[in-house]
Amino acid sequence: MKLDFRGKTALILGGSSAIGLALTTLLLEEGLHVIPTHSSAQGRDAIKQFFPNLATASPRLDLSDKTNPAGMEKILETPVDYLVDLAQADHEVLLAAAGEADMDAYFQAHITHRLMLLKAVTRSMLTRRFGRLLHVSSAAAALPAPGQGLYGAAKRAAEGLYQSLGLELGARGITSLSLRLGLVDAGRGARFLDRDDKRQTLADKIVTVDQAAGTLLFLLCDQALALTCTTITMDAGLTAQKYA
């Protein structure tokens, strides 16, 4: 099947992650203009290594940066048709042990600052009456492990923001979707698999980076636009069973 894309430009928040890099490759192959963001020098270097031509156009975006909460000015210089949101800092702590300043900062970064960015991006999309918002959520939003309380709650909140934006702006051509990914063999997922030596026992429950990126590509295309204002799960059945 040939995928159609009515938009031209995709902004990928967290573009230096393994999924972000793989998705960038796929979008470039489809002929789209891609703007991957990074939040660290390491991320910037990864983008430079994979896509030398995109390195200078990659804006820094760190949701926790209070002085420039969404790095919006640089990001909004180019009209964006697609937004893929892979930006999320991991933060494991038992809720009853979480510091107040810590929890406040985490929620401010991942909820308030995220909404500020989404507000700016969707207002820009409104002028063209088209936009696709794709939020990469986590199975932890539904079934957090102990220690993932802040992370899971922030993901659920973000899912709510995306759902409402799609609902409120759908009549103006802006759609939204959250994709809950399960255990991905990259980033924190890979660290978990390595740390607890789970690769063998969970082998059939792992989502590969290529699978995740390919699914995101499909979810961005015109044929998938009716998938809006909702959340879908892609976790190889990880959360479908009663007992692990």
Added chain:
Amino acid sequence: MNLFATISSILAEILDLDPADITPETYVIRTLEAESIDLLEIGVAMQHRLDIAVDDDLLFLKNVRMILNRAQHDGADALKALRSAYPHLSEDRLREILSDLPAGPVLRVGDLVAYALAANRAGS
């Protein structure tokens, strides 16, 4: 730049109207029946086409009743409270808003023009 003509054109485009039917006295919500999603789009269009910063709450006089309720609660002067919140509107217009409020949403096209004019002055 003729601000009224530009804003009329934006309203006509978004609300699917004939610009000739729009005057500075036209009520945006009461007569043109603009809904919240329309107001959002109008604000964005004004921001882009007029190159001004837009605060939707101020532009669309969204908090008039809240400001008046607070003034009443605090025993403050209603006109003074509105003057402080909406410095872009004239004294006559603010008095008009106070008397017109019982009839429904007070926002007029002329209020949008006044906001754009003030934003232009602030930017220059």
